Amino acid sequence: MTANKSQVRFLFTLLAVVWGFLVATNALLAAWSNPTATPPGSNPEPFISTNNTSQTKAGVLTIANNFYVNGSGTTGKVGIGTTTTDDSARLMVAPYANASIDAGNGFIRTNYHAVDGTDVVNKNYLESTLGASLDPVKYWILSGTKLYASSTSWQVGIGTTNPSSKLEIVADNTYAPVKISRTNNSKQIGISYYPAGALSNTNKAWIMGVEENSNNFSFYNWNGTAINDVLYLTNTNNIGIGTTSPTSKLTIAGSGITSTTSALNIQNSSGSSILFVRNDGFVGIGTTSPTAPLYINGNAIADTPTMPNHLATKSYVDTAAQSLWINNGNYLYASSTSWRVGIGTTSPIAALHIYPKTNIEGLRIVSSNYSPLVIRNTADTGDLFRVTQTGDVTAVTSSATKMRSDQYCDASGNNCFNPSSGSGSVSYFATVTSATYNGSNNGTPGYAYAHERCHAQLAGSHVCSAEEMLNTIRDNQPMPTVDVWILNGPPGYTAMANDCDGRRSAVGSGTNVAYSAGWQMSDSNYLPHGRGLLYTCEKSMKFACCK
Numbered sequence: 001m002t003a004n005k006s007q008v009r010f011l012f013t014l015l016a017v018v019w020g021f022l023v024a025t026n027a028l029l030a031a032w033s034n035p036t037a038t039p040p041g042s043n044p045e046p047f048i049s050t051n052n053t054s055q056t057k058a059g060v061l062t063i064a065n066n067f068y069v070n071g072s073g074t075t076g077k078v079g080i081g082t083t084t085t086d087d088s089a090r091l092m093v094a095p096y097a098n099a100s101i102d103a104g105n106g107f108i109r110t111n112y113h114a115v116d117g118t119d120v121v122n123k124n125y126l127e128s129t130l131g132a133s134l135d136p137v138k139y140w141i142l143s144g145t146k147l148y149a150s151s152t153s154w155q156v157g158i159g160t161t162n163p164s165s166k167l168e169i170v171a172d173n174t175y176a177p178v179k180i181s182r183t184n185n186s187k188q189i190g191i192s193y194y195p196a197g198a199l200s201n202t203n204k205a206w207i208m209g210v211e212e213n214s215n216n217f218s219f220y221n222w223n224g225t226a227i228n229d230v231l232y233l234t235n236t237n238n239i240g241i242g243t244t245s246p247t248s249k250l251t252i253a254g255s256g257i258t259s260t261t262s263a264l265n266i267q268n269s270s271g272s273s274i275l276f277v278r279n280d281g282f283v284g285i286g287t288t289s290p291t292a293p294l295y296i297n298g299n300a301i302a303d304t305p306t307m308p309n310h311l312a313t314k315s316y317v318d319t320a321a322q323s324l325w326i327n328n329g330n331y332l333y334a335s336s337t338s339w340r341v342g343i344g345t346t347s348p349i350a351a352l353h354i355y356p357k358t359n360i361e362g363l364r365i366v367s368s369n370y371s372p373l374v375i376r377n378t379a380d381t382g383d384l385f386r387v388t389q390t391g392d393v394t395a396v397t398s399s400a401t402k403m404r405s406d407q408y409c410d411a412s413g414n415n416c417f418n419p420s421s422g423s424g425s426v427s428y429f430a431t432v433t434s435a436t437y438n439g440s441n442n443g444t445p446g447y448a449y450a451h452e453r454c455h456a457q458l459a460g461s462h463v464c465s466a467e468e469m470l471n472t473i474r475d476n477q478p479m480p481t482v483d484v485w486i487l488n489g490p491p492g493y494t495a496m497a498n499d500c501d502g503r504r505s506a507v508g509s510g511t512n513v514a515y516s517a518g519w520q521m522s523d524s525n526y527l528p529h530g531r532g533l534l535y536t537c538e539k540s541m542k543f544a545c546c547k
Contacts, residue, residue, distance in 0.1 A: 218244065254279035262288070391446045428472040429464055432480050432542040433457045439485070439500040439516040439537025447487060454545035463487040464546035466532050469519055472546075473529045480521055484544035486532070488517035500537040519544060 060083075061069040068079040081094030093100045101108060114121040141150045149156065157163030159170035169178060219231040232240035240246030242263070243253035254263030256279050264277040265288070276284040284290035286297035305312050326335050334341065342348030344355035344362075356362035365372040367389040375385040386394045433453050441449045447463060454461045464472075465487040472479060500514040515534040518541060520526065535541070 216244075252277075391448075427462075427468055427546045428475065428477045429469060429479060429544055430461055430547040431458050431545050432482065432484055433545065434542075436540040436542050437485065438540050439514065439535065450485070450487075450543055454543055457543075458545055458547060461545040461547040464519075464544040466517065466519075468546045469532065469544070479529055480519065480544050483518060483520050483522050483535075483541050485535075485541050486517050486519050486544050 066081060068083045070077045070079070070083070077090055077092065079092045079094075081096065082092050108120075110120070110122055139150060141148055155163040155165060156167050157170075158168070160168055216235055217233040219233075230241075232244045232246065234240070234246060238246040238248060239250050241250075241252045242255070243251055245251075252263050254277075255261050259278050259280045259282065261279045262276060263279050264275065265273055266275040267273050273284070273288045274286060276288045276290065278284070278290065282290040282293055282295065284295045284297070287295055289295075300311075302311060302313050324335060325332055340348035340351060340353065342353045342355070344357060345353055354362045369389055371386050371388050373385070373387040374383060376382060377384055382396070383394060384396055388394075434457065435453070437450070437453070441453075451462045454463055463486065464484075469479075469486060471477075500516045514537040516537055517532065518535040518539075519530055519532055521530040523531070
């Protein structure tokens with residue numbers, strides 16, 4: 001137990017001695033300083049420690065003759081492969097092979113703006129920072145997927161340093177200033193002043209604008225071998241398609257003047273033509289084969305016509321309030337029964353008032369197989385006047401008025417007789433025809449033919465009437481010496497020859513039962529004047545001609 005206590009005291013004593021030695025040593029080191037002169041005449045440089053204590057070296061620090069550090073603090077510069085002290089940079093790198101700095105998979109970063117032409121720019125600079133100056137104005141602004149110039153007053157030049165427009169593109173004569181291509185380059189659209197030689201790919205279509213000396217502007221297309229006119233703009237604001245001389249705001253010239261080519265064809269979404277203009281001027285609406293200057297395949301709807309040259313519509317013609325005529329089946333009539341129709345006059349005084357002009361017939365009715373002229377009574381139940389298709393006239397009058405005329409003439413308009421002047425104006429028997437005729441004038445109907453035979457025998461004469469034969473007897477004028485045909489009616493009467501059709505018997509048929517008027521001179525019992533009677537129409541006799 002006593003031995004152990006002695007060992008303890010010895011250890012405490014030893015520790016106290018060691019501690020005192022360390023304290024004395026530290027005191028001596030703290031009081032020591034570097035020599036003031038480099039050995040042998042100055043102080044030695046301190047060693048670079050490996051701990052975290054900051055150290056400063058006054059001179060240049062060179063590592064393996066490739067890495068240099070000059071100065072310290074804010075004036076310090078680092079050179080890699082160079083000892084230059086250029087004040088323009090804190091880090092100078094001498095290029096090696098193809099790269100000055102290779103960060104591998106890392107990053108090289110700076111927050112400073114590029115100033116000199118050889119300065120490196122960062123992503124911020126590309127997106128939003130300054131250009132060649134420190135002015136707070138951005139050249140371009142990127143907003144999402146939109147990139148635009150930061151000033152609307154700038155003029156952008158491509159191929160020129162002096163743009164005169166918002167965007168000016170200048171190219172040489174080899175390529176088009178602007179070309180838009182598909183990804184596979186199979187189809188292209190170019191805008192050019194002149195094509196770059198013949199194009200081998202016929203799918204490439206070039207639109208070219210050519211500025212003329214007269215300030216006109218043309219658009220052409222290039223099909224690979226030739227230039228074709230497309231659009232022409234004049235300095236008077238006229239547009240020409242297919243022509244370089246448009247005379248209207250829009251002029252479209254076709255490829256010819258034939259009916260097989262067209263200058264304009266407007267189609268609907270199904271490809272059907274809705275407006276078609278042929279090169280010969282024919283216009284088709286709903287058709288590409290117009291057969292008239294204007295051909296409408298369908299209906300045309302228009303308002304009520306108000307001017308004489310307006311086209312009328314079916315509604316206007318048929319049923320509108322201003323319709324003049326109404327078409328009802330096979331009947332066409334005026335829409336008002338109170339209207340007066342004037343032909344040749346603007347002031348008709350009758351239901352139908354015809355006022356013929358000089359040398360024009362007032363009314364001509366051409367007979368067919370029925371009576372061409374019929375006048376009926378008020379109830380439309382009986383004829384007052386009828387002219388048959390063969391020329392026969394039937395007149396029915398009242399006892400008070402009869403059928404009257406102040407002039408009866410022959411077929412030629414001569415030898416007229418006015419019954420109101422008495423018998424003195426009646427002509428007398430003059431001669432007979434050299435030829436004989438049956439009652440139907442040898443198949444020629446009408447007294448007009450008979451009158452012409454007398455006129456040919458004696459100019460101005462006509463077939464005698466029964467009244468004229470009686471006047472001849474009364475005035476003791478010469479009478480015919482043979483049996484003759486006479487006229488059963490006034491002078492100028494042109495009904496069926498000798499009235500054969502008018503005197504047919506009620507029974508039987510054939511010419512033997514038809515009778516006509518004649519004058520008999522062969523019966524001696526009635527000489528010297530003869531007598532009037534009826535002969536059957538097959539009998540052949542001469543005409544008695546009066547003048």
